[in-house]
Amino acid sequence: MSLIKTVARVCQMTCGYRHNFYRDVLLASSYNFTRSSLSPNTIWKRNHSAIISPFEFDEVHDIHDGDRDAPLILPNNEAEFVIIGGGLMGLSLAFHLWRNLEELTPIKASKHLAPVIAVVERDPSLSKASSSLSCGGIRQQFSHPCNIKLSMKSTEYLKNIKLHLATAGQDIPDVQYNPQGYLFLATQNGADQLMTNYTTQIENGAKVMLMSQNKLKEVFPWMNVDGIELACYGLENEGWYDPWALMEALKIKLKSFGVRFVTGEVVGFKKKYASEQNPAGRVIASMPDGSRTEIAESVQGTYLPVEPRKRYVYTVHCPDGPIFDCPMVVDPSGLYIRREGFGGHYICGMSPEDDNSVDHSNLDVDYDFFHEEVWPRLAHRIPAMEKLKLKSAWAGYYDYNTFDQNGVIGKHPYYWNFSFLTGFSGHGVQMAMGAAACLAEKLVTGPGELSKEIDVTPLGFERFIINRPVVEANIV
Numbered sequence: 190m191s192l193i194k195t196v197a198r199v200c201q202m203t204c205g206y207r208h209n210f211y212r213d214v215l216l217a218s219s220y221n222f223t224r225s226s227l228s229p230n231t232i233w234k235r236n237h238s239a240i241i242s243p244f245e246f247d248e249v250h251d252i253h254d255g256d257r258d259a260p261l262i263l264p265n266n267e268a269e270f271v272i273i274g275g276g277l278m279g280l281s282l283a284f285h286l287w288r289n290l291e292e293l294t295p296i297k298a299s300k301h302l303a304p305v306i307a308v309v310e311r312d313p314s315l316s317k318a319s320s321s322l323s324c325g326g327i328r329q330q331f332s333h334p335c336n337i338k339l340s341m342k343s344t345e346y347l348k349n350i351k352l353h354l355a356t357a358g359q360d361i362p363d364v365q366y367n368p369q370g371y372l373f374l375a376t377q378n379g380a381d382q383l384m385t386n387y388t389t390q391i392e393n394g395a396k397v398m399l400m401s402q403n404k405l406k407e408v409f410p411w412m413n414v415d416g417i418e419l420a421c422y423g424l425e426n427e428g429w430y431d432p433w434a435l436m437e438a439l440k441i442k443l444k445s446f447g448v449r450f451v452t453g454e455v456v457g458f459k460k461k462y463a464s465e466q467n468p469a470g471r472v473i474a475s476m477p478d479g480s481r482t483e484i485a486e487s488v489q490g491t492y493l494p495v496e497p498r499k500r501y502v503y504t505v506h507c508p509d510g511p512i513f514d515c516p517m518v519v520d521p522s523g524l525y526i527r528r529e530g531f532g533g534h535y536i537c538g539m540s541p542e543d544d545n546s547v548d549h550s551n552l553d554v555d556y557d558f559f560h561e562e563v564w565p566r567l568a569h570r571i572p573a574m575e576k577l578k579l580k581s582a583w584a585g586y587y588d589y590n591t592f593d594q595n596g597v598i599g600k601h602p603y604y605w606n607f608s609f610l611t612g613f614s615g616h617g618v619q620m621a622m623g624a625a626a627c628l629a630e631k632l633v634t635g636p637g638e639l640s641k642e643i644d645v646t647p648l649g650f651e652r653f654i655i656n657r658p659v660v661e662a663n664i665v
């Protein structure tokens with residue numbers, strides 16, 4: 190069977206047939222959104238010269254009304270919401286879109302009457318997705334109110350995930366949520382900033398406490414507190430979970446909702462200016478890595494400044510290391526470490542000082558980086574770590590926002606049918622559920638209760654145009 194027929198058959202199997210229009214495209218992938226030049230009326234049209242598709246489609250054509258001769262990636266152009274990228278952002282977005290739409294649908298949860306949501310993923314194994322390769326950490330300790338609230342909102346979902354994602358006939362979902370505070374350490378230079386962060390966190394409802402050097406030594410006697418002036422410890426809503434388990438649970442739930450999963454690579458979309466609004470042809474895209482795409486380029490020279498940046502995670506074993514009283518430690522040097530289980534295993538890492546020194550084109554691990562940069566810092570802060578054994582390591586891509594290392598949430602400023610949910614850099618898995626809930630509300634009903642609770646306006650694409658970065662002091 191030719192590839193084109195295979196693709197068409199897979200599409201039929203996964204998509205079925207429905208309405209003759211789609212409405213929104215959501216950009217929820219993380220990086221490597223293919224740079225391509227597109228014909229003006231193309232939505233997902235494959236550009237033969239530009240696309241690198243793992244599936245080598247012969248033809249993946251316009252899903253919009255128009256090019257009737259072309260094979261359709263979604264038969265009958267049925268999707269009203271098209272989500273680009275099936276990582277945690279895309280899946281969370283599909284979940285919240287459905288929940289919001291469900292409220293509007295007279296027959297609740299009807300697969301047959303509800304608008305169609307399609308999630309397009311080019312690599313369904315998600316083997317290189319940031320979400321699969323992340324550490325799953327979640328914290329309330331940010332400096333910007335928006336980030337604090339988005340993380341806290343996600344924790345609300347995670348704590349009740351069984352309620353949200355339980356599906357008839359399936360195992361009860363367990364995302365292995367492990368409550369454990371983050372411990373941010375500050376030298377004299379960073380103490381003022383830590384104090385300011387603490388104040389903002391408290392004002393926004395976070396449960397955190399400050400510790401002096403003496404208190405720190407008392408609570409964590411295994412730590413070398415030399416040079417530490419102040420520390421901040423999370424008392425609630427912090428820890429880590431398994432993003433893979435969450436994605437699996439989301440997929441099961443979404444399938445039960447009738448959300449369509451499409452294998453393919455999105456290379457562009459048909460732009461709709463605000464003045465062109467009509468019910469047919471809205472596109473929603475949540476694509477975290479849409480850097481320098483035709484989409485971003487078209488905004489008067491303003492790019493979506495999101496690109497893949499490689500980060501390493503090292504697994505070590507240290508029989509004499511702290512266990513039950515080991516928080517997620519974030520050292521002033523940028524080093525982080527947390528335990529992994531209770532058997533003396535830990536994961537640790539840090540961002541390189543100079544990203545230009547890293548080859549971001551592959552996911553090879555740099556072991557010298559561990560020996561030269563990570564281990565010395567580790568052994569300094571936790572002397573027991575002098576004696577550790579490096580067990581394994583992996584690398585993954587941050588969906589790195591080069592502008593201000595924060596997420597991009599909301600509609601495209603000019604193209605009303607395109608939205609972003611991307612660029613969360615090192616804090617995407619902890620914000621996915623909260624951020625997706627905010628975007629879904631805006632798209633389905635317009636600003637409502639959630640918008641009053643969390644104002645994500647500062648995280649809009651507009652900030653790149655007006656040059657107004659969201660300043661976040663607690664980047665890990």
Ligand SMILES: Cc1cc2nc3c(=O)[nH]c(=O)nc-3n(C[C@H](O)[C@H](O)[C@H](O)COP(=O)(O)OP(=O)(O)OC[C@H]3O[C@@H](n4cnc5c(N)ncnc54)[C@H](O)[C@@H]3O)c2cc1C
Nearest residue numbers: 218219274276277278319320323326455585616617618619
């Ligand atoms: C080592 C590491 C540790 C991390 N630790 C944490 C942490 O502790 N806490 C935290 O909150 N965050 C952490 N992060 C960051 C977090 O993982 C990301 O911010 C988050 O996973 C981004 O989710 P996503 O769905 O946007 O991206 P992804 O999970 O990368 O999913 C995007 C998907 O889009 C697909 N795609 C891209 N372009 C296209 C296209 N054109 N057509 C179709 N599909 C496309 C890709 O194949 C990909 O599967 C970490 C990241 C790394 C690498």
